[in-house]
Amino acid sequence: MREEIKRLTGLQAIDQELRTQELELAKVSARVDELQARVEQTAAELEQLKTAERESALARRELERTLAEGEVQIRNKRMRLSLIKNERELQALGHEVEVLKESNQRIEAELLARMDGSEQSAARITELSEALERDRAALKQAQKEIAGQIEEMRTRLVTRRREREELAALIDANLRQRYEMIFERRGGYAVVAVKAGTCQGCRMRIPPQLFNQIQRFEAIHFCPNCQRILYYEPNKESEA
Numbered sequence: 001m002r003e004e005i006k007r008l009t010g011l012q013a014i015d016q017e018l019r020t021q022e023l024e025l026a027k028v029s030a031r032v033d034e035l036q037a038r039v040e041q042t043a044a045e046l047e048q049l050k051t052a053e054r055e056s057a058l059a060r061r062e063l064e065r066t067l068a069e070g071e072v073q074i075r076n077k078r079m080r081l082s083l084i085k086n087e088r089e090l091q092a093l094g095h096e097v098e099v100l101k102e103s104n105q106r107i108e109a110e111l112l113a114r115m116d117g118s119e120q121s122a123a124r125i126t127e128l129s130e131a132l133e134r135d136r137a138a139l140k141q142a143q144k145e146i147a148g149q150i151e152e153m154r155t156r157l158v159t160r161r162r163e164r165e166e167l168a169a170l171i172d173a174n175l176r177q178r179y180e181m182i183f184e185r186r187g188g189y190a191v192v193a194v195k196a197g198t199c200q201g202c203r204m205r206i207p208p209q210l211f212n213q214i215q216r217f218e219a220i221h222f223c224p225n226c227q228r229i230l231y232y233e234p235n236k237e238s239e240a
C-alpha cells in the first residue's frame with residue numbers, strides 16, 4: 001500500500017500543478033476580457049462625444065450665420081431710419097431694430113455657451129483618446145502574454161498529461177475515481193498526511209485505532225470527517 005499511496009501523492013502533485021496552471025491562465029484571460037471591455041466602452045464614449053461635437057459645430061455655424069444676417073438687417077434698418085421722416089414709421093422701425101438687437105444678443109450668448117461646451121468636450125476627447133491608446137496597448141500586451149502562456153502551457157500539459165495517465169493507470173480504478181472526486185470537492189487536496197494523530201486536511205484528530213491501522217500501511221484509509229485519503233507521516237518534532 002505504500003506504493004499505492006506514493007502513486008496517489010504523485011498523481012495529486014501533477015493534478016495540483018495542472019490546476020494551478022489553469023487558474024493562472026483564467027486570471028490572464030480575465031484580464032484580457034476586462035481590458036477588452038474597457039477599450040470597447042471608451043471607444044463607444046469617444047465616438048458618441050465626437051458625433052455630439054460635430055453636431056454642435058454645425059449648430060454653431062448656423063448660429064453664426066443667423067447672427068451675421070441679423071447684423072446686416074440691423075445695419076439696413078438703421079440706414080433706412082435716417083431717411084424716414086414720418087414719426088410713426090420711425091418708431092416702428094426703431095422697435096424692429098431693438099427686437100433684432102435683443103435676438104442677436106440671445107444668439108451671441110448661446111454661441112458663447114456652445115464655445116465653452118466645445119472647449120470642455122475637446123479636452124475630454126483628448127483625454128479619452130489618450131486613455132484609449134493606453135488601454136489598446138495594454139490589451140495587445142495582455143493578448144500577447146496569454147498567447148505565450150497558452151503555448152507554454154500546451155507543451156507542458158502534453159508531457160504532464162502523459163505522466164498523469166501512466167501513473168493513473170497503475171492505480172486501482174475504484175480508488176482513482178474516489179481520489180478524483182475528493183480532489184474536485186476538497187480544493188485540490190485528496191491525499192493528506194496524518195501527523196501527530198491529526199488529519200492534515202481538516203485538522204481532526206483521528207481515532208487511535210484507525211491511526212494504528214494507518215501506520216501499518218495495510219489498506220487505504222479515509223478520514224472519517226473530510227473523507228480524504230490518509231497516509232502516515234511521522235511527526236519529526238515529537239520523535240526528536
Ligand SMILES: [Zn+2]
Nearest residue numbers: 199202223226
Ligand atoms: Zn480529514
